[in-house]
Amino acid sequence: xxxxxxxxxxxRRLAPLVEGRTLREMEIVDPxxxxxxxxxxxxxxxxxxxxxRLDRRGKYLIxxxxxxxxxxxxxxxxxxxxxxxxxDTPYVRVRLTLDDPPSGGQAGHTLCFCDPRRFGTGELxxxxxxxxxxxxxxxxxxxxxxxxxxxxxxxxxxxxxxPIKAFLLDQRRIAGVGNIYANEALFxxxxxxxxxxxxxxxxxxxxxxxxxxxxxxxxxxxxxxSIDDFRHPxxxxxxxxxxxxxxGRGGEPCFVCGREIRRFVAAGRGTYACERCQVRPRxx
DNA sequence: CGACACTCCTGATGGC
DNA sequence: TGCCATCAGGAGTGTC
Numbered sequence: 001x002x003x004x005x006x007x008x009x010x011x012r013r014l015a016p017l018v019e020g021r022t023l024r025e026m027e028i029v030d031p032x033x034x035x036x037x038x039x040x041x042x043x044x045x046x047x048x049x050x051x052x053r054l055d056r057r058g059k060y061l062i063x064x065x066x067x068x069x070x071x072x073x074x075x076x077x078x079x080x081x082x083x084x085x086x087x088d089t090p091y092v093r094v095r096l097t098l099d100d101p102p103s104g105g106q107a108g109h110t111l112c113f114c115d116p117r118r119f120g121t122g123e124l125x126x127x128x129x130x131x132x133x134x135x136x137x138x139x140x141x142x143x144x145x146x147x148x149x150x151x152x153x154x155x156x157x158x159x160x161x162x163p164i165k166a167f168l169l170d171q172r173r174i175a176g177v178g179n180i181y182a183n184e185a186l187f188x189x190x191x192x193x194x195x196x197x198x199x200x201x202x203x204x205x206x207x208x209x210x211x212x213x214x215x216x217x218x219x220x221x222x223x224x225x226s227i228d229d230f231r232h233p234x235x236x237x238x239x240x241x242x243x244x245x246x247x248g249r250g251g252e253p254c255f256v257c258g259r260e261i262r263r264f265v266a267a268g269r270g271t272y273a274c275e276r277c278q279v280r281p282r283x284x
Numbered sequence: 285c286g287a288c289a290c291t292c293c294t295g296a297t298g299g300c
Numbered sequence: 301t302g303c304c305a306t307c308a309g310g311a312g313t314g315t316c
Contacts, residue, residue, distance in 0.1 A: 001309070032292085059310085076310055077293085117293045119310070138311090162286060171311080178310075228295095228308095268288080269309070 002075040004143070004176030005219030006230050006238065007059050010081055013233050015054040017083060017109070018098060022050045023065070024108055025097035033093050033113070034122040045069055045124055051098075058139040058175030062131070069124065070131045076119035082112045083233040091116045116229055139175035143212050144220075148174075150206040157197040157205065164200065165193035166267035168212070177212060179269045180225060183247045184218075185211040192278040193266045199281075218243060246272040 002010070026047050028039040049065035056062060061081070063071040073081070082089060094113040113120065125131040141148050141156075156173055157164075167173060168182040177185070186193050189211035191204055200208065224230060224238030227248065231237060241248075245255060250263030254274035263272050 003310095074310085077308085078295095115293095116295070117309090119293065121311090160285090166286085169310085 001077050001178055001180065001228055002079060002224070002230055003059060003178035003181050003219070004056075005181070005216055005222075005240065006224035007056055007061055007075065007176075008220055009224040009238065010233060011054055011056045011061060014081060014083065014111075017233070018051045018054055018063075018111070020050065021098040021100050021109075023047050023096060024099045025095075027095040028093075028122075029095065030093040030115075030118060032118060033115075033120060034124075037122075037124065042122065042124060045126075046071060057135050057142070058171055059178070060135070060139075068127050068131075070126075072121075072123045072125060072131075072134065073113065074121045074123075075115070076117075076121070078117045078229045079113060079115040079120035080229055080231050081233055082114055082231065082235060084109055085112050085114075085235065089114060093118065093120065094122065111233075114229075139171055140173040141175065143174050143176060144216055148209065148213070150202070150209045153209050154202060154205045157200060160197035162197055163194045163266055164191060164197045164208070165269070165271060167197040169267055169269065174212070176216070179271075180227075180244075180247050181212070181215045181219060182269075183272050184215040184245055187211075187246045187273065187278060188214050190277050190279075192275070192280045193271050193273055195281050246274060248272065 023046055026043045028034060031039045034042050046065055049069060051063055052066060053064040055064060059074060061073040089112060091114045092112045093115050096111040098108045100108055125134050160167055165182055168177050189207040191208055219225060219240045222238060222240035222243060225240035226237035227241045246261050249261045250272055252261050254261055254277060257276045259274055259276040261272055261274055263270060265271060
């Protein structure tokens, strides 16, 4: 599942290939992708515009077109963006053609949004204020930004009765953390996923901040995690799935203490924890 | 505020 | 081997 590190990996690799190019053609194979927007209207709004910048906020990949027309792509569970993929690539939902013909070739480069489960979405925003309204309504602080401090996280968690796992998954509080990185961050911080967020002490909050930043950074350095369909734009897999400390390791020994990693459901998601390293709250 | 159910979707998995 | 039921899960929405 693409979370912040996966989307940022895509952005970094794609940006040099698309920035400054003009969108020449666009085909929306699956109109559900931009529902309730009319695919024709979306195409009309974008085709002919230069891509000024490829950006990211939380798990959104943001294409800034000429004159502040923004395309917001969310990859959800199984979305990928492939650059010049093989012609028989399956699950293509959207196809984009850029105006830069390869040297000697005829056609421009092609970008495909592929998404087996079809959860991914495309939305438009006209003008920067509209973009900011859209993002501010959905997303909280950027965890890899300069303002994501221990003090800030402490303030955010005060009074919250929800389990810290649910808190981390709420995009309106912290933007970009999904199930994998929440599991990894909580293990790094030695905090049990079911502990109420507001109950955490300053020291634990400091460890959690470092755990979130550490897990996301490690994911980014590994080029993201490819456990489902995630691929880089050139089709290469990420490597972070080989570095998971707890995620997906139910029944296997904890790398720190050797106790069996437990799997249970928290916040409706598959949750993995070492209940020796991450002490379970007494009341639970 | 928060827990929970439901929706979208399809590949993977398990039972028989 | 085939067929059906179940599951996973990000985010939005609705209910209690």
